[in-house]
Amino acid sequence: MEQTTLFPTSTISQAESYERFVRWDFVLVQLVVIAVVAVYAKIGPKFVRESAAGPIGTGMLLAMLGLGLIWLLQLPFGLAELWWQRRHDVTEASYYEWVVGGWFGLGAEFLFVCLAILIVVGLAQVVGDWWWLPGGVAFVALATLFAFLFPYLIPGQEPLRRPALQASANSYEEQLGLEDIPINVQDVSGETSLPNAEAVGMGPTRRVILWSTVLRRPFTLDEQEVVVAHELGHHARRHIFKGVAWYALFAIPGAFLISRITRRRGGMRNPEAVPLGLLALVVLSTIALPLQNVITRHMEAEADWVALTLTQDPQDAEGLFKRFTFAAHADPSPPTWSYVLMETHPTGLQRIEMVRAWQAREQPSP
Ligand SMILES: [Zn+2]
Secondary structure (H helix, E strand, O other): OOHHHOOOHHHHHHHHHHHHHHHHHHHHHHHHHHHHHHHHHHHHHHHOOOOOOHHHHHHHHHHHHHHHHHHHHHHHHHHHHHHHHHHOOOEOOOHHHHHHHHHHHHHHHHHHHHHHHHHHHHHHHHHHHHHHHHHHHHHHHHHHHHHHHHHHHOOOEEEOOOHHHHHHHHHHHHHHOOOOOOEEEEOOOOOEOOOOEEEEOOHHHOEEEEEHHHHOOOOOHHHHHHHHHHHHHHHHOOHHHHHHHHHHHHHHHHHHHHHHHHHHHOOOOOHHHHHHHHHHHHHHHHHHHHHHHHHHHHHHHHHHHHHHHHHOOHHHHHHHHHHHHHHOOOOOOOOHHHHHHHOOOOOHHHHHHHHHHHHHHHOOOO
């Protein structure tokens, strides 16, 4: 199917020029971070050779220094992207809000990296190069805990007060054999104009979060039903649990590789190996991106299929996907390399192709 038959040419060319900037900003920041962290892996250990903080304290210091460096490097690229998004009305965030939000994010990262160093360098004192096994398991346990608690970390939630949409949600839950899952609305006014929704939590903390932007015009009740059905589809197919299981399949071998790579610096029991460990982590994460995107795109396609089956409404699903593509200035059919590296969701064109495929199979025209 050609994208030009589905989207106006002006929309496509606007999206292409919008995304070209976002893509190159992303590629540049990856390259700059890897290059600078490589230099840091070489010279970082010299900064604290005389440190009296003990191996764990010294490791934390080196890790925070590296993280601070990455944060500073990303700052101009992030500001450039914010400028671009503001220019295209994709975000409503001010520079001030963005920087303050970034500070909070950095604070959280500092806390997490200290915990990670405590686990890795601490375990390496006891079990040497075998830290990757209990360490990998500890990271998976933390990821599980985070997925479980995440719903409580989202600010500005209110219960959905749309009886018609709630009634549809109840009926979908029944059809999917799900227990009652709360549908909450997150007020994102003043932050973004983008429409979005997410399925979060595990077991008793499961819920669906709709951004307030989805409940505004131009979205119709029928389109909102597709959104809710898609998110409930994530829960019905246990995607959050599967996400954590996939994380384990990356984290445990990743920890093993980092333990091997850092042996040339005496292993992770030696804090001087921390900058090299950070470089290995950054490079391995970049290599893993295309694979992780394959996994999330598969889950998103599955949730789309569930939504079509529940709503039996391919017209409004197609309308919704067009609106999403349009609002985000997303290129409905991006170049392959950026698709592989950056797309966590199927493209606008792929989502509409699936709608048509579902329709051909389930509602063939007489
Ligand atoms: Zn989804």
